[in-house]
Amino acid sequence: MKKLIFCVFLSGILSGCAEEGLKDRAISFKQPHYFPQINFPEGNEPTHLRFELGKKLFYEVKLSKNEDLSCASCHRLPAAFTDGRAVSSFHENEFARNAPTLANLAWSPYFMSEGGVPTLELQALGPIHEKHELSLSMEELIDRLKSSENYSALSKAAYGRELDAFAITRALACFERALISGDSKFDRYYFLNSNDYSELEKQGMALFFSERTQCSSCHAGPFFTDYQFYSLGFEDSDIGLERRTYLASDRGKFKTPTLRNIELTAPYMHNGSMSSLEEVVSFYNEGGGQGATRETRIRKLNLSAEEERALVAFLETLTDWNFVQNEKFLAAEQD
Ligand code: HEC
Ligand code: HEC
Incomplete structure (x- = not known):
């Protein structure tokens, strides 16, 4: 298993990996006993490859119009997934806020400062499209990822389907749910x-x-x-x-x-x-x-x-x- 993953992420013979058949497996996220149980949405229970695909997307600069920004540009691990700036805006300055931490979002009943987004899966669409964030259309993004990386193989193994908006948003959410912080x-x-x-x-x-x-x-x-x-x-x-x-x-x-x-x-x-x-x-x-x-x-x-x-x-x-x-x-x- 380890070898296959290694193959997918590091080698140039990616299609060879897909032919060997990437195998996924369920994983559980380590969490403190004093946190409630997480209710994972049906169809997006955590697996190894969902987490890996989500992480890869989170750090992927192809998500942005000019291929210079990723989610991690505004949500950086050493700053608990914030970015140290007063407000985060790259492209246009009309609407910008302070980037919040992404820790413990698995328990959040809704997202954003006004709570207008009901799930983490849906939230991921926001930054990709937003003019002041990554500013790209989903169609363009899927084309880019499919042509330049072997995202398809990972998507098929993780979600049983070709890379599409469904797989992208679910994988990002799967990665984000793993960001559990309770050891202070x-x-x-x-x-x-x-x-x-x-x-x-x-x-x-x-x-x-x-x-x-x-x-x-x-x-x-x-x-x-x-x-x-x-x-x-x-x-x-x-x-x-x-x-x-x-x-x-x-x-x-x-x-x-x-x-x-x-x-x-x-x-x-x-x-x-x-x-x-x-x-x-x-x-x-x-x-x-x-x-x-x-x-x-x-x-x-x-x-x-x-x-x-x-x-x-x-x-x-x-x-x-x-x-x-x-x-x-x-x-x-x-x-
Ligand atoms: C009535 C509810 C309420 C009470 C009481 C309250 N807070 Fe807050 N706190 C908030 C809200 C809402 C915000 C965010 C406000 C904003 O961004 O405009 C906030 C923001 C903060 C922040 C900044 C968080 C960030 O990530 O930027 C800190 C730190 C904080 N509060 C600490 C405290 C402390 C310490 C107390 C007691 C002295 C306190 N709060 C009392 C609701 C409350
Ligand atoms: C340009 C900087 C920027 C980029 C790039 C960015 N974000 Fe954010 N993110 C923000 C800001 C600012 C907010 C706060 C918006 C608000 O409060 O309404 C936010 C809010 C969020 C929230 C809601 C958190 C909560 O507590 O409700 C999530 C989840 C999130 N971002 C995930 C992502 C993901 C996934 C990506 C990549 C697809 C991404 N962000 C890219 C700046 C950014």
């Missing part, structure tokens, strides 16, 4: 009884879960999000949830983001307007922005300077170093 200092202390947690971190954790700050009422559960939409009071030109609902009362509302790996995903907020966690915590402490739709829980907190530092120290325990160094999520050797 916080997890080891909170779920696994480690003692490695400083007094300041403990103080920050208590504040985070307190009635006083109510951080955990929105950043809730094992993924630190309730998947609901709120305004923190920003008044920039991005109307957020209103784009989907057309309701002025939804202006400036965005999906609560996860806080896992938050230390690695600066800058922060949908518009990338904050460069550090200190800045974010002090923003909450001051009561957020002035926007009319600001959620009532966002109000002055009267935290001392030490309490602010404690909250930041707690947030920095949510980093999963093994996740961002996992070579399985890096591009395979280039063909």
